[in-house]
Amino acid sequence: MSNVIIVGGGPAGISAALYTVRAGLDTTIIYNGVGALAKAHAIENYYGFALPVSGEALAMSGLEQARRLGARIIQDEITGIGFDEQLTLTGAAGQYAADFVILATGSPRTAPRIPGLSEHEGKGVSYCAVCDAFFHRGKPVAVLGEGEYALHEVNTLLPVVRSVTLVTDGKTPSIQVPESVRLDTREIAAIESDDSGLRIRFTSGGILSVSGIFVAYGVAGSAELARKVGALTEGNRILVDPTMATNIPGLYAAGDCTGGMLQVAKAVYEGALAGTAVVKAARGK
Numbered sequence: 211m212s213n214v215i216i217v218g219g220g221p222a223g224i225s226a227a228l229y230t231v232r233a234g235l236d237t238t239i240i241y242n243g244v245g246a247l248a249k250a251h252a253i254e255n256y257y258g259f260a261l262p263v264s265g266e267a268l269a270m271s272g273l274e275q276a277r278r279l280g281a282r283i284i285q286d287e288i289t290g291i292g293f294d295e296q297l298t299l300t301g302a303a304g305q306y307a308a309d310f311v312i313l314a315t316g317s318p319r320t321a322p323r324i325p326g327l328s329e330h331e332g333k334g335v336s337y338c339a340v341c342d343a344f345f346h347r348g349k350p351v352a353v354l355g356e357g358e359y360a361l362h363e364v365n366t367l368l369p370v371v372r373s374v375t376l377v378t379d380g381k382t383p384s385i386q387v388p389e390s391v392r393l394d395t396r397e398i399a400a401i402e403s404d405d406s407g408l409r410i411r412f413t414s415g416g417i418l419s420v421s422g423i424f425v426a427y428g429v430a431g432s433a434e435l436a437r438k439v440g441a442l443t444e445g446n447r448i449l450v451d452p453t454m455a456t457n458i459p460g461l462y463a464a465g466d467c468t469g470g471m472l473q474v475a476k477a478v479y480e481g482a483l484a485g486t487a488v489v490k491a492a493r494g495k
């Protein structure tokens with residue numbers, strides 16, 4: 211039997227799971243907490259609730275609904291995705307293989323506000339180590355972040371580059387930093403460049419010169435995960451066809467991560483589309 215892994219336990223992921231699990235597919239939802247709904251205190255524009263419902267209550271009820279119908283639910287943070295004979299997901303707690311993957315990890319609503327960061331995107335600043343490590347082989351790079359996702363990017367870079375500095379921008383790392391990695395906890399003032407290359411300027415006045423800067427704050431978003439496996443994106447939006455399929459065989463996306471209207475109704479609709487498309491593809495296998 212084909213298996214499907216849905217990354218994300220919000221409206222899009224749960225909606226997709228309802229269709230795949232009820233069609234008999236082996237369905238696993240991997241999520242690492244309540245997504246955008248955690249901040250939605252009262253929702254009153256979604257069908258079926260006479261009184262406003264809190265986002266948290268809606269999210270919990272959705273997870274319970276999928277669990278009752280037979281979906282396996284795992285709490286883990288996915289940091290990487292690859293394609294071998296099957297799609298493979300790397301999580302902080304384990305590795306997962308799937309015939310089909312639906313990315314439903316929502317949309318980042320806050321970008322790091324570091325002066326100079328966006329101006330250097332594509333000019334040394336990257337959001338994908340597996341995509342861009344090669345450009346910095348044998349050179350020093352920095353990874354901006356402090357959690358599991360940053361560690362994943364560090365480990366991708368280490369075999370390729372000369373050195374990696376993990377720059378936490380004033381935060382204490384929540385991970386065990388590998389011995390071969392330099393740790394720099396200074397607060398960042400700006401990203402700058404001149405003819406000699408790229409540098410991070412710290413509020414304390416110091417400077418770190420690097421060939422590349424890899425941004426890996428917080429949790430890997432859908433677009434970051436999608437790019438790792440070569441799926442087409444536009445900014446933070448994953449590009450999909452009308453069935454929610456990406457350009458990578460077996461990889462689908464739904465919800466806020468495909469852009470457009472950032473609303474529960476649209477996430478549920480797209481989850482249903484992705485779920486039914488996966489069922490159809492699995493039956494054709």
Ligand SMILES: Cc1cc2nc3c(=O)[nH]c(=O)nc-3n(C[C@H](O)[C@H](O)[C@H](O)COP(=O)(O)OP(=O)(O)OC[C@H]3O[C@@H](n4cnc5c(N)ncnc54)[C@H](O)[C@@H]3O)c2cc1C
Pocket residue numbers: 217218219220221222223240241242243244245246247249250251252253254255256265286287288289314315316317319429430431432464465466467471472473474475477
């Ligand atoms: C303050 C606020 C108020 C809102 N009010 C309304 C409203 O009134 N009405 C309305 O319709 N919409 C509202 N929304 C929007 C609504 O919450 C979103 O459109 C909807 O939740 C999107 O669903 P989603 O499933 O695409 O993503 P999300 O609900 O964001 O779910 C994403 C899921 O992915 C998981 N995830 C993310 N990254 C990873 C990873 N690397 N590994 C594992 N799991 C991961 C998260 O843990 C989460 O389970 C509001 C949003 C906000 C922020």
